[in-house]
Amino acid sequence: MTHRGRVEQLYREWGPLLYRRCLRILGDGSEAEDAVQDVFLKFLERLPRHHERGTTLNLLYRMSTNHCLNLLRRRRLTPGGLPEGHEPPCPQAGPAEVAGRRLALAEILDAADETDRLILYLVAHDGLTQEEAAEIVGISRRAVVKRIAKIRRTGPVEGMGR
Amino acid sequence: MATVERSPCREVSDLTIERYIHNVLEPARKAEVEAHMADCRDCTAKLQQAQALGEKFVAEVLPRTLPAPLRTAPETVRPQAPPSWLSWPRLAMGLGMAAACAVAAVAVVSLAERGTPGTRPRTHGAEGANTATELRSDPGEGTQLRGQGVNEKGSDGWRVYGKRGSDVFLVQPDQELRAGDTLRFVPDVSGAAHLMVVSLEAGGRFNVYYPFGGTRSAQLSTPVGEALPGSIELDSSVGSEMLYLLVSGRPFDVQAARAMIASRMTGGGAGPDADSGLRLPAPDFPHSNSDFRVLSLPIRKVAP
Ligand SMILES: [Zn+2]
Numbered sequence: 001m002t003h004r005g006r007v008e009q010l011y012r013e014w015g016p017l018l019y020r021r022c023l024r025i026l027g028d029g030s031e032a033e034d035a036v037q038d039v040f041l042k043f044l045e046r047l048p049r050h051h052e053r054g055t056t057l058n059l060l061y062r063m064s065t066n067h068c069l070n071l072l073r074r075r076r077l078t079p080g081g082l083p084e085g086h087e088p089p090c091p092q093a094g095p096a097e098v099a100g101r102r103l104a105l106a107e108i109l110d111a112a113d114e115t116d117r118l119i120l121y122l123v124a125h126d127g128l129t130q131e132e133a134a135e136i137v138g139i140s141r142r143a144v145v146k147r148i149a150k151i152r153r154t155g156p157v158e159g160m161g162r
Numbered sequence: 163m164a165t166v167e168r169s170p171c172r173e174v175s176d177l178t179i180e181r182y183i184h185n186v187l188e189p190a191r192k193a194e195v196e197a198h199m200a201d202c203r204d205c206t207a208k209l210q211q212a213q214a215l216g217e218k219f220v221a222e223v224l225p226r227t228l229p230a231p232l233r234t235a236p237e238t239v240r241p242q243a244p245p246s247w248l249s250w251p252r253l254a255m256g257l258g259m260a261a262a263c264a265v266a267a268v269a270v271v272s273l274a275e276r277g278t279p280g281t282r283p284r285t286h287g288a289e290g291a292n293t294a295t296e297l298r299s300d301p302g303e304g305t306q307l308r309g310q311g312v313n314e315k316g317s318d319g320w321r322v323y324g325k326r327g328s329d330v331f332l333v334q335p336d337q338e339l340r341a342g343d344t345l346r347f348v349p350d351v352s353g354a355a356h357l358m359v360v361s362l363e364a365g366g367r368f369n370v371y372y373p374f375g376g377t378r379s380a381q382l383s384t385p386v387g388e389a390l391p392g393s394i395e396l397d398s399s400v401g402s403e404m405l406y407l408l409v410s411g412r413p414f415d416v417q418a419a420r421a422m423i424a425s426r427m428t429g430g431g432a433g434p435d436a437d438s439g440l441r442l443p444a445p446d447f448p449h450s451n452s453d454f455r456v457l458s459l460p461i462r463k464v465a466p
Contacts, residue, residue, distance in 0.1 A: 007231050015224055016216030017180050023215065024176065033223055037230050044231060046375040052344060052395035054186035059375045061177060127172050136177070138373040138391060143383035 010047075011040060017057065018064050025068035035071060039064045062118065062136050069117050073109050111151065115139075119147055171204035179212050319350040320407045320457050323389070338464045341398040346389040347372060351409050355382040358408045358419050359390070364401040368423070370416060371405075377416045379408070400463045407457040414454075422454060 018039050022032035043063060108125060111117040115137060122133040123144075130148070134141040174182075174195055181187045182195055199206045322333040325344045333345065347359050356379040359372035371394050373380045408419050 004232050008228060011224065011228055011231055012220060015227075016219045017184070019219040019223060020180070020212055020215050021176075033227055036219075036223070037227050040231050043375070046370070046377070051374070051397075052393050053184060054181070055374050055392045055394070057180060057184055057186055058392070061180065063375075122177075126176055128175055128177055132175070132177055135391060138376065139380055140383040140391060143381065146383070 007044065010044075014043075014056070014060055015040065017060055021061065021064040022068050025065065026071060031071070035064070035068055039067050042067075058136050058138065062138065065121060065136070066114060066118055069109065069121060070114075072105070076106070076109060116147060116151055119144055120151065123148070170208075171202050173198055173202065174205040174208065176212075179209055182209065183212060183216070320459075321348040321350070322346070322405060322459055323348065325393075333459065333461060336460050336462055338462050339396055340464060340466045341396055344393045344395045345371075345405075346393045347407065348389045349382060349407060349409070351382055354411065356380065356410050356413045357382055358414070358416070359405065360408065360416075360419050360423065361403050361405045362423055363399075363403045368420060370419075379410065379414045379419075381413070396463060398465075400465055403461050403463060405459045405461060409455040409457070422456060426456065426458075 015036060018036040019032060022035040022039070023029065026032050026035060039060070043060060105125070108117055108120045111120055118137055119133050122128045122136055123130065128136070130144045131141050134144045137144065178187070178191075178195060182192065185192075187195065199209065323346045324331050324333045324337070324339060325346070326340070326342070333339070339345075349355070349357060351357065357372070358370065358376070358379045361369045361371060363369070370376055372390050372392065374392050374394075406419075406423060408414070408422060
């Protein structure tokens with residue numbers, strides 16, 4: 001297969017995941033399309049020759065989530081940036097209901113560290129288990145637990161105990 | 163699973179939906195998800211919506227957005243010409259040295275320490291190896307730990323496990339591996355280590371296997387003897403490849419990792435040492451720090 005063919009095949013295979021993910025987080029079609037392209041280009045730069053599909057899925061999930069959270073942070077800095085009550089377009093993904101308390105997206109974006117933001121978003125917003133978050137972030141579950149404990153000590157986030 | 167009327171069921175996460183669509187769920191989990199969906203309209207709708215978005219992407223978005231990735235394809239996907247410092251003859255030398263070392267039952271573990279020129283890697287016999295492994299191989303087999311290194315202090319080492327079908331085996335130096343084999347990495351590293359698993363292919367291609375596709379080292383937090391998260395599945399490419407575990411007391415990035423590998427390949431005057439195998443020059447790059455350790459394992463990818 002030609003290299004162009006391989007790129008197209010990868011894009012066909014993983015583009016839908018990136019598109020869903022970016023649309024979910026950004027809530028805007030054209031911005032999501034740009035984000036898909038950006039993340040996919042970054043993915044091509046880093047693509048190891050050998051990859052196992054589950055690992056690739058985790059990598060793309062992480063890359064797209066990080067990318068979109070960074071876009072949201074930037075958007076927030078512009079006047080009228082983050083819409084009040086920003087809701088993802090898919091009805092299933094409401095703001096996180098964490099231990100009876102809604103965790104606002106803004107609180108997640110406030111976290112200073114990119115990995116902390118990612119973990120917060122995955123656990124508190126997406127409702128992933130710590131185990132799943134660890135797989136996406138590419139660190140051990142223990143490391144996730146440690147980070148959450150640290151976030152808890154420094155911030156008001158509750159209910160990250162799953 | 164009872165669904166609350168007002169808020170939609172969150173039993174099946176977005177991630178699970180993606181894994182389901184891409185068919186990478188463990189069979190048991192997949193069955194669980196399917197059983198749940200059979201009874202849950204919310205989650206079924208979520209799956210259908212995800213599939214519909216995927217179809218929309220392929221039909222509408224892909225044709226519009228594919229040109230950009232294609233434009234960059236030649237630079238990013240084609241195997242790159244090896245940078246001058248990673249030329250194949252040098253790498254061949256590295257592989258040769260490692261192979262020579264394998265004769266001595268345990269392959270070389272290289273320890274590069276700036277400012278301590280007297281430090282030399284040492285080969286260990288079976289007793290040294292035993293401290294770093296809980297291998298369940300035939301103890302009569304003296305070569306079982308080749309390539310699974312232990313450093314000077316006996317504290318650092320790593321094991322690479324291969325899986326072919328249902329067979330799990332410890333990867334030996336220069337072992338022939340085939341497409342579809344998967345590899346997992348088990349560091350035997352103590353302390354608050356930061357690590358990265360990278361590889362260099364004979365063609366000069368550099369891969370980051372752990373953290374997969376990452377640009378920065380990950381802090382070790384798995385218990386000793388436990389595999390790093392994730393695995394690598396070999397594709398059908400063939401040729402030699404050197405796997406490296408890089409360990410440092412401090413975080414480092416992929417540039418530092420490349421520089422470290424490069425310093426092994428080009429180290430002026432560094433030659434095979436009959437006793438210890440590789441002797442490394444002090445690495446010379448901005449991110450160097452005094453406890454950068456490099457453990458290596460050559461493999462050979464062959465056609466089935
Ligand atoms: Zn459900």
